[in-house]
Structures are given as C-alpha cells and as structure tokens.
Amino acid sequence: MNRVLVTGGAGFLGSHVCAELMKSPDNYVTALDDLSTGKRENIASLLSSDRFEFIQWDVRQPFDRPVDQIYHAACPASPKEYQRSPTSTTKTCVLGTLNMLELAKKYDAKILQFSTSEVYGNPLLHPQKEEYFGNVNPIGVRSCYDEGKRCAESLCFDYAREFGTKVKIIRIFNTYGPHMDIADGRVVSNFIVQALRGDPITIHGDGSQTRSFCYVDDLVSGILRMMNDTADDFQGPVNLGNPEEITVIALARKVLEMTGSSSRLQYLPLPGDDPVQRRPDISLAGEKLNWKPKVSLDDGLEKTIQYFREIAAP
Ligand code: UDP
Numbered sequence: 577m578n579r580v581l582v583t584g585g586a587g588f589l590g591s592h593v594c595a596e597l598m599k600s601p602d603n604y605v606t607a608l609d610d611l612s613t614g615k616r617e618n619i620a621s622l623l624s625s626d627r628f629e630f631i632q633w634d635v636r637q638p639f640d641r642p643v644d645q646i647y648h649a650a651c652p653a654s655p656k657e658y659q660r661s662p663t664s665t666t667k668t669c670v671l672g673t674l675n676m677l678e679l680a681k682k683y684d685a686k687i688l689q690f691s692t693s694e695v696y697g698n699p700l701l702h703p704q705k706e707e708y709f710g711n712v713n714p715i716g717v718r719s720c721y722d723e724g725k726r727c728a729e730s731l732c733f734d735y736a737r738e739f740g741t742k743v744k745i746i747r748i749f750n751t752y753g754p755h756m757d758i759a760d761g762r763v764v765s766n767f768i769v770q771a772l773r774g775d776p777i778t779i780h781g782d783g784s785q786t787r788s789f790c791y792v793d794d795l796v797s798g799i800l801r802m803m804n805d806t807a808d809d810f811q812g813p814v815n816l817g818n819p820e821e822i823t824v825i826a827l828a829r830k831v832l833e834m835t836g837s838s839s840r841l842q843y844l845p846l847p848g849d850d851p852v853q854r855r856p857d858i859s860l861a862g863e864k865l866n867w868k869p870k871v872s873l874d875d876g877l878e879k880t881i882q883y884f885r886e887i888a889a890p
Contacts, residue, residue: 578604578645579643580597580644580646581643581646581679582605582607583646583648583676584690585607585608585614585619585630586615587613587618587653588618588653588755588792589751591614591619591755593647593649594607594619595621598622598625598627604627604628606630607631608632608650610632610650611632612634613654613657635675636667636671636675638678639675639676639679640682642683645687646686648672648673648687648688648689649690651669651721654760654762658720659717659718659721663720669721670728672728677732681735686742686803687743688743688746689732690748691748692721692722693747693815694712694721695710696747698711699711699853699854704857706815706857706860710726713849716848717848718848742808744806744811745811746814749787749816749818749855750763750817751789752789752790752877754880755792766778767827767828767831768831768877773888776840777828777831779824780850781843781846784824784825785846786855787821787822790876791871791879795869801866805865805866814861815858816861817858818871819855
C-alpha cells in the first residue's frame with residue numbers, strides 16, 4: 577500500500593486530489609483538515625471506503641503517522657479567507673510546512689508543497705517563469721500568504737539541502753471548479769453565484785486586471801504527475817496553471833452570457849496589492865511533466881456553473 581497523506585484534504589483542491597488518488601487501489605489515503613475553510617461534503621463520497629480516512633487536524637500541530645507521500649495543501653487560499661486572521665495564515669504556511677517536512681524527514685516520505693503564483697506578487701515580468709524572484713510587498717495585506725508561502729518554499733529547499741528530504745514544489749495559478757466554497761470571495765465563484773442569484777456582479781477596480789484560470793481537473797493531473805512521474809532529484813518549482821489570460825471584466829461578461837443572467841455590474845474599490853496581471857509560463861511543466869491544460873475556459877465554466885446551479889441557485 578502507498579500511504580498517502582493529503583493536508584487540506586477537505587478543501588477545494590485537496591478534496592479533488594483525494595478523489596483522484598482513491599481511483600488507484602494501491603493508495604491508502606488519509607485526509608487532514610481543520611475544516612476552517614474545508615468542508616466534509618467535499619469528501620463525503622470517499623468516507624465509506626476502507627482505504628480512506630479523515631482526521632480533523634490543524635497542521636500547525638505536529639502530526640505523526642508513517643507515510644510514503646504527503647500532498648501538503650493545507651492553507652486558506654482565497655484573499656478573503658487568508659486575510660481574515662493574517663497571523664494564523666502565516667503560522668499555517670510556516671509551522672504547517674515545518675511539521676509536514678519533519679514528518680517527511682522522519683519516514684523518508686516524498687512531500688509535494690502546494691505553493692502559489694502569489695510568490696510572484698504583483699509581477700513585473702510577464703508571463704511569469706519559475707526563475708522570476710517576484711515583486712512582493714513584504715508588509716502589505718497579502719504578505720501573510722505571499723511571504724508565508726515563500727518561507728514554506730524556502731523551508732522545503734533547506735530540508736532538501738540539509739537533510740536530504742525528498743521535496744517537490746508546484747506553484748498553482750488561479751484554479752476554479754466544483755467544491756469551491758460558495759462564499760470564499762474568489763472571482764469565479766463570486767461571479768457565477770451573483771449571476772445565478774441576479775445579484776450585482778462585483779467588479780474590483782475597473783476590471784482591467786488579468787488572471788489566467790485553470791480548471792481543477794487539469795490542475796490535479798499536473799499535481800499527480802509532479803509527485804509520481806518525476807525523478808526524486810527534480811524538485812521544481814513548477815508553475816501549474818492555464819495560460820489563457822482574461823481580464824476580470826471580460827470574465828464577468830462571459831459569465832453573464834453563459835448563465836443568461838441580467839445582473840448589473842457593480843464597481844468596487846480595488847483591494848490593496850491586487851496584482852495587475854498574471855499568466856503562467858508553463859514550458860517547464862510541458863518539458864518535465866509532459867503536461868498542459870486541456871479544458872477550455874468555456875467548458876470549465878460550464879461545468880462550474882452547473883455545480884453552483886445545484887448548490888447555490890435561489
Ligand atoms: N475580483 C473581483 N470581484 C470579486 C472577486 C474578485 O473583481 O467579486 C477580482 C480581484 O480583485 C482580483 C481578481 O478578481 O483582481 C481575482 O481575484 P481572486 O480573489 O479570485 O484571486 P487572486 O486575487 O488571489 O488571484
């Protein structure tokens with residue numbers, strides 16, 4: 577049996593990773609989640625399996641259990657959630673990663689760190705390549721997450737250099753799909769839910785800022801390739817995301833059209849340090865993982881709208 581630990585296993589990404597891992601009869605999957613932003617419903621279909629276990633656990637506390645692989649996803653990831661208690665976010669990023677690295681070191685397990693495009697901050701280089709050191713405001717409202725995740729990357733590489741721990745890092749760009757929390761404030765879920773309910777579509781700033789949105793199934797396939805199909809001495813970091821870039825205002829119009837909604841646009845102030853543009857250069861993922869996203873934004877939005885129709889329609 578391959579003993580796999582997924583931290584943040586009841587969250588948006590973690591729950592999809594668990595579901596994918598459960599397709600292989602060789603995997604015994606333990607999901608940890610403190611349920612601060614994760615939800616039991618996201619893993620409800622897995623709970624009946626005798627190869628799956630859920631433990632409510634805060635990764636800021638050390639965890640000890642023999643494991644072979646660790647997918648370390650635990651951390652609130654939407655700006656609204658990670659800024660709710662910024663000091664808790666930094667502790668989750670830093671202490672959580674430290675605890676998981678200790679676990680990997682103890683059992684000679686492989687650990688995959690879920691890092692983020694936020695390590696590039698408000699990027700001055702476009703699109704972003706892994707070599708870029710980023711442009712992060714160290715004292716801004718996003719720094720708890722950005723610097724926390726940067727420190728987590730630093731810890732991973734130091735464990736590898738100092739103790740020979742088997743680490744891998746992926747930098748995840750904006751991802752969307754089923755299991756996104758309806759109220760976590762991210763743009764795709766907000767726009768879809770607002771459109772379905774006929775509420776105003778909240779555009780931050782003038783909506784000219786860009787993001788590049790990856791459908792969750794594509795992301796998960798890249799994640800598993802990074803863990804299982806790369807040599808131990810390949811640590812990354814590797815960008816994972818969809819390079820199809822779109823402005824926030826164009827996304828709003830697309831969602832309105834696809835849902836047939838007559839919601840109006842409501843312009844709100846741009847939050848502090850909101851990156852102006854973001855698009856991954858995924859050539860390294862292509863070369864090392866033979867990976868690129870397959871799901872177009874239109875197809876992915878269709879599936880996500882369907883999900884929110886079922887859980888969020890009035
Ligand atoms: N955004 C928006 N309206 C919303 C939520 C977000 O215009 O209701 C903007 C947000 O300011 C940012 C972009 O959409 O420019 C993506 O925001 P999100 O929170 O999804 O992710 P991140 O900023 O971390 O990329």
